[in-house]
Amino acid sequence: MDYFLIWLSVSYSVILYSPLIAAQQFEYRSHICTNDSTYTANSSYPSNLNATLSSLYENASRSDDFGSISVGQNSDRVSALFLCRGDNSSESCRGCIKTAREEIKIRCSNYKEAIIWYDRCMLRYSNRSIFSLRDEWPRAWLGNKNDIGNDIDQNQFNSNLVGLMFQLISRASICLSGRVSEIPSYCSGKLGCNVLTPSCSMRFETYPFYTAPPPPASSPSPTTPPPTSLNPSGERKASSRTILYISVPTSAFVVLFFSICYYCYVHKKAKKENSAMKGGNGIENMERNLSNI
Structure with a gap:
């Protein structure tokens, strides 16, 4: 159907994106306090966690999309990372990480490992190494509250959706292909859906929820040599070097x-x-x- 569009976004932790949009309010999506390990207030872990989250915010001030850091030693070592959505501006990414670091300490108080997702960023910390790993758990599924309905051709919708998803698979590979395969189980019949994991996230809607990238800058026109001047008789004057x-x-x-x-x-x-x-x-x-x- 010509009037029907599906808007799609993907974030992947090994891909660098260009900032495109201004800062705006951050929509909370989900969080998970993983594993059952907790820390005590008198241990070094909470101070290391605070230092790690503060450093992440500083990294977000210098970066546009991704950052990671570790603080501490042995069992009190804290590793953390953040990932901002690809169409974020620097201000938007920084603001989202600031909100996430404050909220994750409230929602997952005393947990040694946790992850929180917002519409524009993801923040995660753990007492184990989480860098350079493809983690597909824990994950969250957030279906749009609206169903497709009878006014939209279900087959046409699915055909458009599959085409878009497989275009993204070629770009985000294994992590995203797994999320696409979960659409029938968790997003079937929904006008939109958001699948969240530590390494990648996928979302589709029937309305534009991201800002399109600006058109590429036009290449500068080649410079032309200055015209050779003519004497009164119409003949070209030779340059001083030629003379x-x-x-x-x-x-x-x-x-x-x-x-x-x-x-x-x-x-x-x-x-x-x-x-x-x-x-x-x-x-x-x-x-x-x-x-x-």
Whole structure:
């Protein structure tokens, strides 16, 4: 159906995104206080947790989408990370992480491991290593409160949805493909759905809930060389560099030509003088011989 669109978003922790939208109010989605391990107030874990969450917020101030940090040693070590949605601005990401770090301590007080999702970010901490791992648990499913209804073709809806999802699978690979396979079980018959896990999240709606990226900047037009000026007769004037290239060899040729001419002139004159001197001596000898006769 031409009038029908499905709007889709995906966040994946190994993909870097460009910030696109301004900060706005953050919609809480879900949270899970994982494992049964808790900490006591007199241990080092709560202070390490506070330091970790504060550092995450500072990282969000310098980054646009993803950050991670660990604080402490051994059993009191806290590892934490955040992931902001791809169309967030820096301000939006920072504000969402600030809200999440405050809320997760309230909702999961004394837990050593927890995760919280907002519409625009996810924050997670644990007493174990959670970096460079593909975690698909715990997860949450949030279906749109509205069903598809009779005014929309269910088959057309599913066809459009499958096409969009498999386009994303090629980009987000294993984590997202697992979330797509769960749509029939947890999102069937819903106009929208949000599937949340620590490593990736997927959402589709029938309305635009994200801001489209700006159009790519146009490449600068190639610079053209300055036009060659014309003299009054309409002929192109040669540049000063061209004139220099022409005048230097021409001047050298003129100097060489006159030097050769001067050499020939001097040499020829010297020969004439020598010939005259030889001729004068011959006349004197002839006169001497005649007088002797």
